[in-house]
Amino acid sequence: MTLVEVTETEVSLRPDPTRVIVRFFVPGREDVGPGESRAAPVIDRILRLDECDIELAVDDLDKRFAHRHRDLHGLFSSHASMITSRLDPDVEVSAARRLFLGASFTHEYAIEGAALCNPSAVLHPVQPGGDTRFVLSVRGIGEGHISSIGFRTGRVTAGGEVTIDPPGAYPETAGARPGHHHRAVFHAKLAELGDDRENAAYVLDRVPDVFDDADLERAIDSLAADGATRRRTAATIANLRDLARSSYVATFADETEVSERVLWPHSPAERHGMEDARFVRFVDDAGAATWFATYTAFDGTHIGQHVLHTNDFKTFTASPMAGVAAAGKGLALFPRKVRGRFAALSRADRETNSITYSDDMRCWDASTLIQVPERPWEILQLGNCGSPIETDAGWLVLTHGVGPMRTYSLAAILLDLDEPERVIATSDGPILSPDADHRDGYVPNVVYSCGGFAHGDVLVLPYGVADQMISVATLSISQLLGSLRPTG
Numbered sequence: 190m191t192l193v194e195v196t197e198t199e200v201s202l203r204p205d206p207t208r209v210i211v212r213f214f215v216p217g218r219e220d221v222g223p224g225e226s227r228a229a230p231v232i233d234r235i236l237r238l239d240e241c242d243i244e245l246a247v248d249d250l251d252k253r254f255a256h257r258h259r260d261l262h263g264l265f266s267s268h269a270s271m272i273t274s275r276l277d278p279d280v281e282v283s284a285a286r287r288l289f290l291g292a293s294f295t296h297e298y299a300i301e302g303a304a305l306c307n308p309s310a311v312l313h314p315v316q317p318g319g320d321t322r323f324v325l326s327v328r329g330i331g332e333g334h335i336s337s338i339g340f341r342t343g344r345v346t347a348g349g350e351v352t353i354d355p356p357g358a359y360p361e362t363a364g365a366r367p368g369h370h371h372r373a374v375f376h377a378k379l380a381e382l383g384d385d386r387e388n389a390a391y392v393l394d395r396v397p398d399v400f401d402d403a404d405l406e407r408a409i410d411s412l413a414a415d416g417a418t419r420r421r422t423a424a425t426i427a428n429l430r431d432l433a434r435s436s437y438v439a440t441f442a443d444e445t446e447v448s449e450r451v452l453w454p455h456s457p458a459e460r461h462g463m464e465d466a467r468f469v470r471f472v473d474d475a476g477a478a479t480w481f482a483t484y485t486a487f488d489g490t491h492i493g494q495h496v497l498h499t500n501d502f503k504t505f506t507a508s509p510m511a512g513v514a515a516a517g518k519g520l521a522l523f524p525r526k527v528r529g530r531f532a533a534l535s536r537a538d539r540e541t542n543s544i545t546y547s548d549d550m551r552c553w554d555a556s557t558l559i560q561v562p563e564r565p566w567e568i569l570q571l572g573n574c575g576s577p578i579e580t581d582a583g584w585l586v587l588t589h590g591v592g593p594m595r596t597y598s599l600a601a602i603l604l605d606l607d608e609p610e611r612v613i614a615t616s617d618g619p620i621l622s623p624d625a626d627h628r629d630g631y632v633p634n635v636v637y638s639c640g641g642f643a644h645g646d647v648l649v650l651p652y653g654v655a656d657q658m659i660s661v662a663t664l665s666i667s668q669l670l671g672s673l674r675p676t677g
Contacts, residue, residue: 193620193664193672198351200651200661202308202327202341204301208360209257210451211264213271214296228294232275235290236282244285250292257297259359259444265291300329300337300360300451304631306653309468309575309639311480313342314501320344321644324447324502325353325651326466326482327659328639330631336462337362338452338484340502349647351661357446362453367402368436368506371551377511378432379425388412388425405433431457435486435495436508447502458493458509459486466497467521467639469576474526481550483510483520483533494520496550513537514545514553521576521640522550523584527609534577534586540570542588542602544610557610560602566592566619567600574599575640577609578648582670584609587650589637590619597635598622599652603673614673621652621662630655 217227255261269291276282282290306328313322325341339360343353372393379389395408409426416422435456441449454460464485471479482497486509494515498506510520519536526532527546535545535556543556562568567590574587584604589597598619605611623634633655641650643666651661 193669195621196663198661198663200343200351200353200659202305202353202659204303204305204329204658205356206299206302207257208301208329208339208356209297209299210360210362210453211258211295212298213268214294216294228272228275231293232272232290235286235293236280238286238289240283240286243283243289247285247288247292250288254297257359259361262288265289265295267291268294299331300339302331303334304328304330304657305659306330306631306656307465307637307639308651308653308659309466309482310343310641310649310651311468311470312642314478314480320346323642323649324468325659326468326639328464328466328653329451330462330656334462335454336464336487337454338463338466338482338497340447340450342447345644345647345649349644349649349663351649351663353661354448357449359445360449360451361441361445362451363439363441365437365439365455367433368438368508369399369401370396370405370433370436371508371549372396372398372400373549373552374509374511375429375432377552378509379428381511382428384425384428385419385421388419388422389429391415391419392425392429402433405429432509435459436506438504438506440504443503445503450502452497452505452507454486456486456507458488458491459495461489462487463495465518465639467519467573467575469522469524469640470642471522472525481522483522485518492518494518508551510551510553512545512547512553512555514543514556519572520545520553521573523577523609524579528607532609534573536570536572542571542573542586544604559604559610559612560588560615562590564590564618566590566596566598566622568592569595574638574652577604578641578643578666579606580643580666580670583613585666585670587638587641588616594634596623597637599636599638601669601673603670612676614670614675616672617674620664620669620672621650623655627654627660630657632656 265288269287309326327339329339392408396404435458466482466484468482486493486495494510514535516537521534523532530546531550535543542560543558545553545556547553569591577584577586586602599621600616603614638652
């Protein structure tokens, strides 16, 4: 056995409270705590303000905020348009007053105000030559513990030196439009909800395997028309529409940099956060590459596995996954099909590692156990640290184990290339654990990664420190493989 030398790079990403986005804000209906809208009296008071005071206030807003956002007046105008229904159409509103109205229904949100953690790194879609480029996804946590998915870009030299590019100056979110839906996922999700199977079948039998909102509404109209002979149709219709909102497409403006793009929760299932994206560069049977990411959607009470898809890190499609193997957290896709099927690492039971397969990358109905907690440093639970990395020796899987004092450590296992259900080697102990410099933060005693990538023999491994900041380490893949103990 050989020891694994883990080299810490100089990369250290800490939460930056100046990285802010703007969000629509309704006085009285803040994210935290109950309350009724106070929009009407606020609008009335704004309409009574003197025009000179309005103009001075807008000038002041420009001085304080214009340098923090790419198009401040455009943002204010967009938010003003969301409240025009409350304005008397006979009342003429000046351009300055309209901007002030929009600003009064706007607030800044520090996407990294509380923490920056749980990174995942993949090769960049564009490789112009020279150093190898990569995209680093990050989990930003802000007020109310709401998580979003952000990005950084970086480079690796031929010698394995890692640098992260300075992020763009204007973080921003993207609007969402409806996406496409998968009938098999709807069937599985409605079954999980205990919804009326007859009602669900009546609707879903009327849509194709992949359908859109218009297809769904036509089928719902048929169910509603037949409501006299059925029970619980209203509940089924509400569940169908709620599920439909989980599939959407978010597209960022061309002028934005990758590091300025922030995936913000859009669907009811993720209203409280999009957590722990595990990105993978997936290569299909024809050799074409696509980037996928599984992530945890959290609505404040329930969690579920969803998947992102992108070809350029500018347009992202999001949709839910279903099945018992996709329950909980930590699903990680393999970078190609195995034996003609999509494959993934799963931790559906919250404490062991398993392998699961799917014909459509949407429904994951069963899994095969491959690893259970049995050593002191992993005795509480196991999980993966992102998608497997293919090597000549097998699938290299980085894992995490949780031991006493809820201490997270990173280790590795090696799976057979053709039968990944078979573990052929494993770490004797952790390869990375919290040390004195990596133990204190938002959640102490945690080192955690959502995935790294291979650069020749160098494994580039970004990891979160105490759910607070992000570091990047490198290690030799051949040395790591040599350190693993064969199981046979």
